[in-house]
Amino acid sequence: MTFDAKQRPAAIRVVMPFVFRHWFNQPLATLTVAGGLLGATVADLFMPIFSGHLVDALTLGPADADARQAALMAFGAIVALGLTSIAMRMIGLQAIVPFTLKIMSDVARDAFMRVQRFSTDWHANSFAGSTVRKITRGMWALDLYNDTILLALLPSLMVLLGSMVLLGLHWTSLGLVIALGALVYVSMTVALSIRYIAPAARVSNAWDTKVGGTLADALTCNGVIKSFGAEAREDVRLARVISRWRARVRRSWMRYNITNAVQLLVLLCLRGSVIGGSVLLWIAGRASPGDVTYVLTSYYIIHAYLRDVGMHINNLQRSVNDMEELVAIHDEPIGIADAPDARPIGITGGRIVFDRVTFLYGGHRDPLYDGLSVDIRAGERVGLVGRSGSGKTTFVKLVQRLYDVSGGKILVDGQDIAKATQQSLRSQIAIVQQEPILFHRTLAENIAYGRPGASQAAIEQAARLANAHDFIMRLPKGYGTLVGERGIKLSGGERQRVALARAFLADAPVLILDEATSSLDSESEAAIQEAMERLMKGRTAIVIAHRLSTVQSLDRILVFDRGDIVEQGSHAMLMARSGGIYRSLFERQATEFARASAAE
Structure with missing residues (x-):
C-alpha cells in the first residue's frame, strides 16, 4: 500500500475553506471569540510600555513626588490592563466552547448523513472501522484547529505586529531586526510544516486509518476467526500493520523534533540581536534603563509568542492533516442522488415495469442488462x-434504486423511480x-x-x-x-x-x-x-x-441467464x-x- 502526497491537493487549501464556511455560519460567535481574544492581546501588548515607565520612575527615587505619582500611575495601568486582559480573555474562552462544539456536531452529523447516502459500491469497498476513525479523528482535529487559530495564532500575530510597530516608533533599527527575524522564523516554520512535516503526517494518518480498519474487520468477523482457530494468525496480521504504522508515525514525530530544534536556533539568533541592540543603544546614551526594560520585556513577550507560533503552526498543520480525510468524505459525491425536482412516490398496486433497461456496473466494459423489458403486474x-451472477440480485437492487440505470427506465405504478x-x-x-x-x-x-x-x-x-x-x-x-x-x-x-x-x-x-x-x-x-x-x-x-x-x-418464474430473461x-x-x-x-x-x- 503506497501513498503519494504529490498526487493529492495540499490539505491546507482544501481544509481551511471547509472550516471557514462553518465559521461563517456563526458570524456573531466568530466575532465574539475573535474580539475577546484580540482585546486581551492588545491589553498585553501595552504592558511593556508601562513596565518601562515604572522602571524609569523608580530610578528617580522615592523622594521625587512626580516620580512617585508616575510609578503609581504605571502600576495602576499595569493592574487595569491585567484585569482587562482577563475579562476579555474570559469572554473569548466562554464563547469558543459552544462555537467549537456546534461545528464539531454539525460536521460529524453531516458526515454521517453523507456516508448513509453513499452508494452500495462505496460501502462495499470501505472499512466501517476506517470510516468511523476518519470522522472521529476529524471531529477532534476541529477542536485543535479552532484553538490554534483563535486562541493562539491570531493573538500571536497581533502581538508580533503590534510590538514591531511600537518598537519601530522608538527605535527603527530594533523594529526592523524584530520584523526581519519574525518574518524569517514564520516563513521557515510554514515551509517546514507544509513541505517537510505534512507529507509524513499524511502517510501516518493513512496508516492510522488502516489500523482502525484492520481492528474493526477482525472484531466484526471474530466468529469466523474462532471457528478456524486463527487468533494467532490475526495477531500476526495486526502486528504487521502496526509495525508499518509505527515506522510512519516515528518518521512524522522525528520531523516535528527536527523542526523544533531549527526553530529554537533561529530564535536564539534573534534574541542575541535584540538584546545586543538594546545594550548598544544604552551604551550610546539613546536608551534609559526604562527603555531597555521596555525592549527586554517586549522581546520576551515576542519570544514567547514566536516560540509558540512554531508550535501553533505545527499544530495547525497536524489538525489540517487529521481533517483531510473527513473533508474528503464531505466532498465525495453521493452515488445515487435525488433529482432536483424529485417528489415522494405513492405506491398502491405495486406494478413494476422495466422499460428497455440497460445497466452497466462501474468498471465493467459490457452491460449486464441490455434493453431488458419485463412487466410485473400489481x-x-x-x-x-x-x-449465480445471472442478474437476479441486481434486478431487485434496481427496483430499490440502489443503482441508477444506464438506459431506459423503471416504473412503479406508472411512476419513474428516478424522479421519486x-x-x-x-x-x-x-x-x-x-x-x-x-x-x-x-x-x-x-x-x-x-x-x-x-x-x-x-x-x-x-x-x-x-x-x-x-x-x-x-x-x-x-x-x-x-x-x-x-x-x-x-x-x-x-x-x-x-x-x-x-x-x-x-x-x-x-x-x-x-x-x-x-x-x-x-x-x-x-x-x-x-x-x-x-x-x-x-x-x-x-x-x-x-x-x-x-x-x-x-404466479410466475423468471429465469435469468447472463442478464437476459431466457x-x-x-x-x-x-x-x-x-x-x-x-x-x-x-x-x-x-x-x-x-x-x-x-x-x-
Whole structure:
C-alpha cells in the first residue's frame, strides 16, 4: 500500500475553506471569540510600555513626588490592563466552547448523513472501522484547529505586529531586526510544516486509518476467526500493520523534533540581536534603563509568542492533516442522488415495469442488462431464478434504486423511480435478505424498524406471524433483549425470523424476499412458508430463489441467464419444457436433495 502526497491537493487549501464556511455560519460567535481574544492581546501588548515607565520612575527615587505619582500611575495601568486582559480573555474562552462544539456536531452529523447516502459500491469497498476513525479523528482535529487559530495564532500575530510597530516608533533599527527575524522564523516554520512535516503526517494518518480498519474487520468477523482457530494468525496480521504504522508515525514525530530544534536556533539568533541592540543603544546614551526594560520585556513577550507560533503552526498543520480525510468524505459525491425536482412516490398496486433497461456496473466494459423489458403486474408473485451472477440480485437492487440505470427506465405504478425521492420509494418496499442484519438494539426495536411508532401488540403479532414470538419469550428480557452487533447473539434461524417479522410489520405494498427461509429448520420453514403465503397475498412479491422448491407456488418464474430473461412462466409450464434451464436446475437440486436424504 503506497501513498503519494504529490498526487493529492495540499490539505491546507482544501481544509481551511471547509472550516471557514462553518465559521461563517456563526458570524456573531466568530466575532465574539475573535474580539475577546484580540482585546486581551492588545491589553498585553501595552504592558511593556508601562513596565518601562515604572522602571524609569523608580530610578528617580522615592523622594521625587512626580516620580512617585508616575510609578503609581504605571502600576495602576499595569493592574487595569491585567484585569482587562482577563475579562476579555474570559469572554473569548466562554464563547469558543459552544462555537467549537456546534461545528464539531454539525460536521460529524453531516458526515454521517453523507456516508448513509453513499452508494452500495462505496460501502462495499470501505472499512466501517476506517470510516468511523476518519470522522472521529476529524471531529477532534476541529477542536485543535479552532484553538490554534483563535486562541493562539491570531493573538500571536497581533502581538508580533503590534510590538514591531511600537518598537519601530522608538527605535527603527530594533523594529526592523524584530520584523526581519519574525518574518524569517514564520516563513521557515510554514515551509517546514507544509513541505517537510505534512507529507509524513499524511502517510501516518493513512496508516492510522488502516489500523482502525484492520481492528474493526477482525472484531466484526471474530466468529469466523474462532471457528478456524486463527487468533494467532490475526495477531500476526495486526502486528504487521502496526509495525508499518509505527515506522510512519516515528518518521512524522522525528520531523516535528527536527523542526523544533531549527526553530529554537533561529530564535536564539534573534534574541542575541535584540538584546545586543538594546545594550548598544544604552551604551550610546539613546536608551534609559526604562527603555531597555521596555525592549527586554517586549522581546520576551515576542519570544514567547514566536516560540509558540512554531508550535501553533505545527499544530495547525497536524489538525489540517487529521481533517483531510473527513473533508474528503464531505466532498465525495453521493452515488445515487435525488433529482432536483424529485417528489415522494405513492405506491398502491405495486406494478413494476422495466422499460428497455440497460445497466452497466462501474468498471465493467459490457452491460449486464441490455434493453431488458419485463412487466410485473400489481399483486403478482414472481420468482427470480438462475445461476449465480445471472442478474437476479441486481434486478431487485434496481427496483430499490440502489443503482441508477444506464438506459431506459423503471416504473412503479406508472411512476419513474428516478424522479421519486429514494426515501419514499424504499419505505414502501419491504425486504428480507438471505443474511439478515440486525442492529445492536432490542428485539422490539429491530422488529419495529420499518414502523418505529408501532405498538407492542403489533410488534408481537408480527413476531407470531414470523414464528419468532415463542423463542423471544423464552429469552430473559423477552422483546427487550439486546441482540448484539449485527444480531450475533441470535442463531441464523432466529435472525431470519426477526427479519421476517420486521417485513410483516412494515406491511409494504411491494415485498422482496431473498430466499427468506434458507436459514430455517424444516419445521420452522413450513410454518414460515405458510405465513409468507398469507403475507404475499394482495402484494407484489419478488422472490429470489436459490432453492427452487420455494417458488413452485408462485404466479410466475423468471429465469435469468447472463442478464437476459431466457424463460418465464409457472412452475408447471417451465417443467414441461424439455431441455429448459429451469427444468435442468430443478432436477439437479431434486437429485442432490434425494442423495442427501439417503445419506442421513
